[in-house]
Amino acid sequence: xxxxxxxxxxxxxxxxxxxxxxxxxxxxxxxxxxxxxxxxxxxxxxxxxxxxxxxxxxxxxxxxxxxxxxxxxxxxxxxxxxxxxxxxxxxxxxxxxxxxxxxxxxxxxxxxxxxxxxxxxxxxxxxxxxxxxxxxxxxxxxxxxxxxxxxxxxxxxxxxxxxxxxxxxxxxxxxxxxxxxxxxxxxxxxxxxxxxxxxxxxxxxxxxxxxxxxxxxxxxxxxxxxxxxxxxxxxxxxxxxxxxxxxxxxxxxxxxxxxxxxxxxxxxxxxxxxxxxxxxxxxxxxxxxxxxxxxxxxxxxxxxxxxxxxxxxxxxxxxxxxxxxxxxxxxxxxxxxxxxxxxxxxxxxxxxxxxxxxxxxxxxxxxxxxxxxxxxxxxxxxxxxxxxxxxxxxxxxxxxxx
Numbered sequence: 028x029x030x031x032x033x034x035x036x037x038x039x040x041x042x043x044x045x046x047x048x049x050x051x052x053x054x055x056x057x058x059x060x061x062x063x064x065x066x067x068x069x070x071x072x073x074x075x076x077x078x079x080x081x082x083x084x085x086x087x088x089x090x091x092x093x094x095x096x097x098x099x100x101x102x103x104x105x106x107x108x109x110x111x112x113x114x115x116x117x118x119x120x121x122x123x124x125x126x127x128x129x130x131x132x133x134x135x136x137x138x139x140x141x142x143x144x145x146x147x148x149x150x151x152x153x154x155x156x157x158x159x160x161x162x163x164x165x166x167x168x169x170x171x172x173x174x175x176x177x178x179x180x181x182x183x184x185x186x187x188x189x190x191x192x193x194x195x196x197x198x199x200x201x202x203x204x205x206x207x208x209x210x211x212x213x214x215x216x217x218x219x220x221x222x223x224x225x226x227x228x229x230x231x232x233x234x235x236x237x238x239x240x241x242x243x244x245x246x247x248x249x250x251x252x253x254x255x256x257x258x259x260x261x262x263x264x265x266x267x268x269x270x271x272x273x274x275x276x277x278x279x280x281x282x283x284x285x286x287x288x289x290x291x292x293x294x295x296x297x298x299x300x301x302x303x304x305x306x307x308x309x310x311x312x313x314x315x316x317x318x319x320x321x322x323x324x325x326x327x328x329x330x331x332x333x334x335x336x337x338x339x340x341x342x343x344x345x346x347x348x349x350x351x352x353x354x355x356x357x358x359x360x361x362x363x364x365x366x367x368x369x370x371x372x373x374x375x376x377x378x379x380x381x382x383x384x385x386x387x388x389x390x391x392x393x394x395x396x397x398x399x400x401x402x403x404x405x406x407x408x409x410x411x412x413x414x415x416x417x418x419x420x421x422x423x424x425x426x427x428x429x
Contacts, residue, residue, distance in 0.1 A: 075175060219243065301369065
């Protein structure tokens with residue numbers, strides 16, 4: 028009986044051994060293909076339609092690094108989102124199942140990675156120093172990133188919004204229960220110079236009064252809520268000109284309204300649950316957080332001035348300054364922390380040149396991993412801006428889709 032059963036027992040042992048080998052090989056192959064898809068997705072900003080070979084090369088390198096015996100069957104674009112789909116196979120050395128014709132000696136795996144389940148808001152400095160080439164380069168880079176996130180002919184589960192800021196932020200009608208227009212830091216409607224300061228305004232000579240604009244809001248683009256309408260997003264981006272009457276650079280207001288756009292609570296409710304979506308805020312500024320009391324090239328020598336129409340002076344506060352870690356800098360850090368507490372990743376871009384204090388502030392608001400500055404970028408020249416946006420795009424593509 029033992030002699031008769033021995034071949035059966037050995038066959039069963041061989042089949043079990045083969046199945047174990049197939050399981051281990053498939054697990055290893057799946058990990059290799061996953062890594063390849065992720066590596067390929069990082070190169071999509073440079074090779075969005077996979078025509079340059081950059082994505083394929085990244086896939087091949089990473090798959091081989093993780094499983095030398097794996098064979099790549101195909102590297103193709105995804106159908107519904109900007110993604111890369113990798114299919115691979117690996118041969119398994121079988122003892123029994125191959126000889127008996129019981130199984131294909133190959134195991135197969137596929138993976139897709141790319142840009143999906145993302146909510147992104149551009150928070151862009153629109154103060155006067157950004158006019159001309161700087162704002163043009165920002166618009167171009169923002170549109171390219173939007174095209175990567177929402178490619179033509181596809182409907183990814185991805186949304187994009189925009190907040191343009193100067194000394195305040197402009198909100199549309201029917202958003203927060205107040206008339207459309209700019210907002211003060213306390214949420215009230217900004218009406219230019221606060222009534223408490225109008226006596227000071229009228230005390231100025233007619234020469235200086237002519238230098239003060241009581242309307243520093245109408246040339247600022249309205250905040251764009253999260254949307255999947257690519258044409259509407261691009262139109263909102265293109266409305267930025269960084270022209271018109273100035274009111275300072277109050278970064279905390281930009282961050283605050285960027286948070287409002289990304290979260291699910293009113294005044295904006297277009298955002299998805301933070302457990303389902305990766306929420307991204309891209310903050311770009313070329314100036315210090317300033318209100319004219321901080322010195323520098325743009326300080327006004329007379330008071331009140333256009334800075335007195337910003338989100339803090341506009342609500343009657345004349346002690347919110349930025350010097351020596353003042354209110355504006357403190358609020359900038361506080362608003363960034365509120366955003367991070369809501370699960371929002373902040374990418375901070377410092378354009379132009381600035382002092383150590385302001386660079387450190389931008390580094391601190393960024394959601395960089397400990398010991399790194401991976402969410403902070405310097406763009407000394409306007410021509411560095413497109414490359415910075417591509418680097419951010421690479422980080423946004425690091426997501427498996429199946």
